Amino acid sequence: MRTPLVRWSVLSVSLALALTSCAKGTGGASAPTPTAGQFNPGATYSGTISAMGFGATDEIGSTRVDLAKKSLGGADVKLVEGDLDIQQFLSSVAAGDPPDLIYANRDQIGTFASRGAITPLTACVQGEQIDTSMYNKDALSQVTFGGEVWAIPEFNQVQITMANADLLKDAGLSIEDVNGSSWDKITAAAKKMLKAPGGKLQVIGYDSKLPEFLPLWAKSLGADLLSADGKTAQLNSPQVVKALEFAVSIYDAQGGFAKVKALRDSADFFGKGNQYAKNALGAMPMEQWYVNVLNDVSPKAPLAFDTFRTPEGKPLAYSSGSSWAIPKGAKNPGAACRFAKTMTLVDTWKAAAQARLDKRKADDKPFTGILTGNVKADAEIEQMLTSGGEPWDSGVKAFYEANKNTFSLPANPADKEFKDAWQGAVNRVLNGQDKPQAALDKAQQDAQKALDEAWAGWTKRTN
Amino acid sequence: MSPSRTRAPRRRTTRFIETRAALLFISPWIIGFLVFTAWPVINSAYLSLTDYDVINDPSYVGFDNYVQLFEDPKVGLALWNTFVFAVLSVPAHLVVALGLALLLNGASKATGFFRTAFFLPKMTPPVAIGILLLLLFNGQDGLINAFLGVFGIDGPAWTTDPNWVKPALVLMNLWTVGSSVVIILAALRGVPQELYDSALVDGAGWWKRTLRITVPMISPTLFFLFIVDSINALQSFTEAYTAFFGAGNTTYSNDAALFYAIYLFQQAFEFLHMGYASALAWLLFIVIMAITGVQFVVTRRFVHYEGGNP
Numbered sequence: 001m002r003t004p005l006v007r008w009s010v011l012s013v014s015l016a017l018a019l020t021s022c023a024k025g026t027g028g029a030s031a032p033t034p035t036a037g038q039f040n041p042g043a044t045y046s047g048t049i050s051a052m053g054f055g056a057t058d059e060i061g062s063t064r065v066d067l068a069k070k071s072l073g074g075a076d077v078k079l080v081e082g083d084l085d086i087q088q089f090l091s092s093v094a095a096g097d098p099p100d101l102i103y104a105n106r107d108q109i110g111t112f113a114s115r116g117a118i119t120p121l122t123a124c125v126q127g128e129q130i131d132t133s134m135y136n137k138d139a140l141s142q143v144t145f146g147g148e149v150w151a152i153p154e155f156n157q158v159q160i161t162m163a164n165a166d167l168l169k170d171a172g173l174s175i176e177d178v179n180g181s182s183w184d185k186i187t188a189a190a191k192k193m194l195k196a197p198g199g200k201l202q203v204i205g206y207d208s209k210l211p212e213f214l215p216l217w218a219k220s221l222g223a224d225l226l227s228a229d230g231k232t233a234q235l236n237s238p239q240v241v242k243a244l245e246f247a248v249s250i251y252d253a254q255g256g257f258a259k260v261k262a263l264r265d266s267a268d269f270f271g272k273g274n275q276y277a278k279n280a281l282g283a284m285p286m287e288q289w290y291v292n293v294l295n296d297v298s299p300k301a302p303l304a305f306d307t308f309r310t311p312e313g314k315p316l317a318y319s320s321g322s323s324w325a326i327p328k329g330a331k332n333p334g335a336a337c338r339f340a341k342t343m344t345l346v347d348t349w350k351a352a353a354q355a356r357l358d359k360r361k362a363d364d365k366p367f368t369g370i371l372t373g374n375v376k377a378d379a380e381i382e383q384m385l386t387s388g389g390e391p392w393d394s395g396v397k398a399f400y401e402a403n404k405n406t407f408s409l410p411a412n413p414a415d416k417e418f419k420d421a422w423q424g425a426v427n428r429v430l431n432g433q434d435k436p437q438a439a440l441d442k443a444q445q446d447a448q449k450a451l452d453e454a455w456a457g458w459t460k461r462t463n
Numbered sequence: 464m465s466p467s468r469t470r471a472p473r474r475r476t477t478r479f480i481e482t483r484a485a486l487l488f489i490s491p492w493i494i495g496f497l498v499f500t501a502w503p504v505i506n507s508a509y510l511s512l513t514d515y516d517v518i519n520d521p522s523y524v525g526f527d528n529y530v531q532l533f534e535d536p537k538v539g540l541a542l543w544n545t546f547v548f549a550v551l552s553v554p555a556h557l558v559v560a561l562g563l564a565l566l567l568n569g570a571s572k573a574t575g576f577f578r579t580a581f582f583l584p585k586m587t588p589p590v591a592i593g594i595l596l597l598l599l600f601n602g603q604d605g606l607i608n609a610f611l612g613v614f615g616i617d618g619p620a621w622t623t624d625p626n627w628v629k630p631a632l633v634l635m636n637l638w639t640v641g642s643s644v645v646i647i648l649a650a651l652r653g654v655p656q657e658l659y660d661s662a663l664v665d666g667a668g669w670w671k672r673t674l675r676i677t678v679p680m681i682s683p684t685l686f687f688l689f690i691v692d693s694i695n696a697l698q699s700f701t702e703a704y705t706a707f708f709g710a711g712n713t714t715y716s717n718d719a720a721l722f723y724a725i726y727l728f729q730q731a732f733e734f735l736h737m738g739y740a741s742a743l744a745w746l747l748f749i750v751i752m753a754i755t756g757v758q759f760v761v762t763r764r765f766v767h768y769e770g771g772n773p
Contacts, residue, residue: 115516115518259602262623263603420733433625
């Protein structure tokens, strides 16, 4: 019987099926790759470009945005603040309505490039005559994929050793005991500075900062987690296993990771009640920006700094940071390229550094520097530093030295899976669910499988 | 022509007009359902048969994604974690909600205030609850362990020990028990007073009255909450994700908190395996349907409907 209800139902299902048939991606090659002719240093731009994932929340950001905006010759810039929302970004690309620029972590670039979510910047670099030699080589290699540059490096991050000078002194130790040059000394120092009356941990002697710093511990033994071409995982090499065993043993010597993490989590990391100000942490490797945080919130904290060092005593740091990329289908790639270029020029960084210096001077505080992905800018900014006395001058000196001794992981199309594999392995060991060798063996399998599939996808798309 | 023959077409015409009017009135919902529910559901069934990364066109891979479900050890782990969480959290949620509702029902003053007070935590955004979990259950300085310390109990490492992560999540889930309290309270107010009066005359105490009158009389409500809470538990995501995979811990994670919806989200939006994630979603749908079906069959004889069982 063909009742109206049946007819309506048939119509509804037909409509749903019709809509379903429209569902598809944008197609890997539907948007033309920009040509060098689109990028002209003399061109001026109008309208508005949008940049997703960046907020000009301080003078370093706002000064550079003002200069970059000015360089467009009339076009306005709309900033979509907050960390880059990958889901939102990819959906916008798939829908054909992407922002003109994204501000992403450099380790995300390989994945975006391999999937065709961003455009190569070869034409942009040539057209706008960007001198790529000014960029930090590690930063540039992180955004170079398939022989092309896909993003412009911006900030840089490196690690140094940060310690509580009072706790070191009380234990009869010095910064050399905890800077990584002797792992035996680190273990001994951790035990000496540890305070756990009645089994309740009050002072962490040494925090090896797992899981995030495994690449640093492994590299200090000469091991890379990933081959230079980004195709082969090397997670279960003997050096990586040894590095993990050591870094975990530091926690075990202090009552286990659970206790250390609980105390770490209870600290006011960015405030006056931080672990150093409260004498709750002996030492740890940490990214350089934390020197500025500590100087700002607890200038009287008893600190000691040095670079993180290999067992041979050589400074070492893992370079990571941010970058600018142009999404596929961006409506104004010319203006986007100009904006990214201007944001990272030496003069722009210097102007931003001057603004920071002026502000710090007005607050009667030292200018402790910033690390960028531009080595020429870093050299110029280093000359602008003002002394904050000890220990801050040592801290600043340490991170500039670390910045000259960096390594990084190469761009690859499965960064998230790769990172999840090794971090998952470290976490399973920390949670007591696995032994280092077994955990890393499994991670090796998972990471290699993900890499193989992702590289196969890239090959298929580009052939 | 007989009168019955003339009435029949008229009845059909009236019915057609009424049906058309009804469909027109509900057409905004129908359109919304088709576009925002039916289409994504059908589309996800199609995507589950493809390799799709959001940016590039989906490519048909047959049942490869479903085969992969059975080879992926994390699917089993995530299903197990979710199942254990549901088994612990649903009864805990119901028992606490029933207990609080009984207390509130017995209160003679300020019931409105207490009802609001119990409901208020439900207004907390789930992300904030995830962060709150890390603070309350911190093994070192958390309030929970401080409370246990009063009784000389050395509390566990709730947020790192894989054996205690799920119990912490179950306890934290009680934070949102307020909505169930309000629903049960409404059901309690509907239990006829004469039943209690008769029981009192027969000498029944509070416990017996609760067990023999209250619970059977509100059993349809309890059954409704049982089903809804079970479905919610099986789809649990935000609190665990925030605490162990997202803002609360950017690098540290704990396999014990890897719920099925979290793994699905990771595959879809972190690894961009949208086709595989769609297959995961369909498996979850089938699992929830199966569990709900079993719940309906098994609990049927425990539910009392005043108008008789449907």
